[in-house]
Amino acid sequence: MDEFEISRNITIGQYLALGSFIHKMDPRVKLLSFVLLVAAITFSATYTANAVLLFVVFALVPLSKIPLRYALSGLKPAIPIVLLLAALQIIFYTSAFAGGQNCISFFRWGPIDSNTCGAQLAIVSAARFVELLVLTSLLTFSTTVTELTLGTEQLLSPLQRFNFPAHELALTMTIALRFIPTLAEELERIMKAQVSRGADLGQRGRWRFIQQTRALLPLIVPLFLSALRRAEDLILAMEARCYVGGKGRTHFLELDAKPSDFVALAMVVLFSVGMLLIRFPF
Amino acid sequence: METTAQPVLSTRKIVITGVLAAIAILLGYTRLGFIPVPNLSGNATIMHVPAIIGGVLEGSLVGSLIGGIFGLFSFLQATTPVFKNPIVAIVPRLLIGIFAYFAYVGLKRINEYAALAIAGIVGSLTNTIFVLGLAGIFGLIPWPAMIPVIPQAIAEAIIAAIITVAVVAAWKRVDSGAGGGAKKV
Numbered sequence: 001m002d003e004f005e006i007s008r009n010i011t012i013g014q015y016l017a018l019g020s021f022i023h024k025m026d027p028r029v030k031l032l033s034f035v036l037l038v039a040a041i042t043f044s045a046t047y048t049a050n051a052v053l054l055f056v057v058f059a060l061v062p063l064s065k066i067p068l069r070y071a072l073s074g075l076k077p078a079i080p081i082v083l084l085l086a087a088l089q090i091i092f093y094t095s096a097f098a099g100g101q102n103c104i105s106f107f108r109w110g111p112i113d114s115n116t117c118g119a120q121l122a123i124v125s126a127a128r129f130v131e132l133l134v135l136t137s138l139l140t141f142s143t144t145v146t147e148l149t150l151g152t153e154q155l156l157s158p159l160q161r162f163n164f165p166a167h168e169l170a171l172t173m174t175i176a177l178r179f180i181p182t183l184a185e186e187l188e189r190i191m192k193a194q195v196s197r198g199a200d201l202g203q204r205g206r207w208r209f210i211q212q213t214r215a216l217l218p219l220i221v222p223l224f225l226s227a228l229r230r231a232e233d234l235i236l237a238m239e240a241r242c243y244v245g246g247k248g249r250t251h252f253l254e255l256d257a258k259p260s261d262f263v264a265l266a267m268v269v270l271f272s273v274g275m276l277l278i279r280f281p282f
Numbered sequence: 283m284e285t286t287a288q289p290v291l292s293t294r295k296i297v298i299t300g301v302l303a304a305i306a307i308l309l310g311y312t313r314l315g316f317i318p319v320p321n322l323s324g325n326a327t328i329m330h331v332p333a334i335i336g337g338v339l340e341g342s343l344v345g346s347l348i349g350g351i352f353g354l355f356s357f358l359q360a361t362t363p364v365f366k367n368p369i370v371a372i373v374p375r376l377l378i379g380i381f382a383y384f385a386y387v388g389l390k391r392i393n394e395y396a397a398l399a400i401a402g403i404v405g406s407l408t409n410t411i412f413v414l415g416l417a418g419i420f421g422l423i424p425w426p427a428m429i430p431v432i433p434q435a436i437a438e439a440i441i442a443a444i445i446t447v448a449v450v451a452a453w454k455r456v457d458s459g460a461g462g463g464a465k466k467v
Binding site for chain 2: 133
């Protein structure tokens with residue numbers, strides 16, 4: 001009956017309580033830094049920029065006390081697809097896409113065009129993937145989900161003046177996270193109910209996708225309906241208690257940025273803007 | 283008397299968004315939302331269906347928010363380079379619910395069921411086309427390598443259409459209080 005153990009095997013958030021400098025940072029600062037660094041990584045397309053970014057990202061790992069194998073935990077299952085995409089990029093990336101760059105072709109035949117630009121793209125994509133993987137691990141291993149939600153809400157709250165629903169968005173996230181274990185239990189119950197009626201849910205395989213899709217429907221449709229029913233209950237409960245949104249509400253957690261947070265943020269801003277502005281030669 | 287501005291998101295919209303987003307995330311965590319298929323991408327997905335259903339039931343904003351949360355999670359949890367790009371992971375997903383909603387509203391008057399099915403197809407294709415399009419623009423997947431994805435995209439669209447019709451039709455019947463067979467609009 002192992003395949004029905006859903007709710008027990010789900011861990012939302014991957015917080016590791018290590019108490020490092022990064023753990024103690026204000027979540028707002030962490031989120032801003034994360035967004036800035038992700039932008040810097042996404043828009044860096046040169047070897048040198050990515051070398052710098054790789055170095056910086058790996059330098060942050062010891063600062064967070066997170067073991068390197070945790071930070072890289074998503075890498076191993078991804079290796080085949082990374083290699084496959086790299087091969088495709090090297091084989092098919094035509095110099096016409098490179099936008100005025102000088103590409104040196106080493107092999108050309110029909111639609112196949114192997115050149116230095118394709119190789120660069122493949123290497124840079126792989127590097128970017130590692131950088132982002134480590135960076136997201138750092139964020140999720142060092143910050144609880146509650147901190148993340150509250151941080152997002154407070155970062156967006158200045159926009160409330162322009163009618164932007166910052167508090168409502170945070171509440172949406174909270175509800176989503178709260179409902180995942182409940183719905184997992186529900187899903188477990190539905191699976192058991194369908195199997196007890198003779199449904200075949202076992203045997204996953206690449207060539208059985210039609211059977212699998214068919215087996216999925218009796219699970220998914222009741223799951224949706226039960227979720228919507230629970231939503232109606234919650235709406236009724238909230239309206240009965242006169243829920244009117246975020247104005248004047250206080251929080252269980254109060255965020256308090258320390259001077260070190262501002263220093264860290266200033267460093268990240270300088271670094272990211274620098275990475276975006278500096279034109280690296282290759 | 284004190285008047286308060288109508289909130290952008292009503293309690294109903296907040297809750298439906300949260301619950302449907304929870305389904306999207308759950309489908310990802312349990313890998314139930316991935317159907318292994320024999321081609322290069324490895325998996326067909328139904329994780330975008332909550333965004334379509336949210337759009338159809340509560341409007342484009344709800345659909346878009348569910349898609350956004352789903353996109354955010356697929357970015358944070360991604361194990362492939364394609365979805366480790368925030369623009370590819372999030373932007374297309376914001377559009378799923380919007381396009382599905384407009385497809386549904388546009389066709390609802392002609393035939394409710396057809397409108398639901400087409401909303402499912404439109405939402406699903408929005409996901410496929412924009413994800414692949416942006417992945418192509420960013421050079422993450424070369425254009426010729428996308429051809430094998432076409433049958434998968436069609437399969438995903440059909441599955442999304444079936445689930446959308448099944449869920450929304452059943453829900454609306456529940457919602458209007460009319461039991462099986464009774465005709466109520």
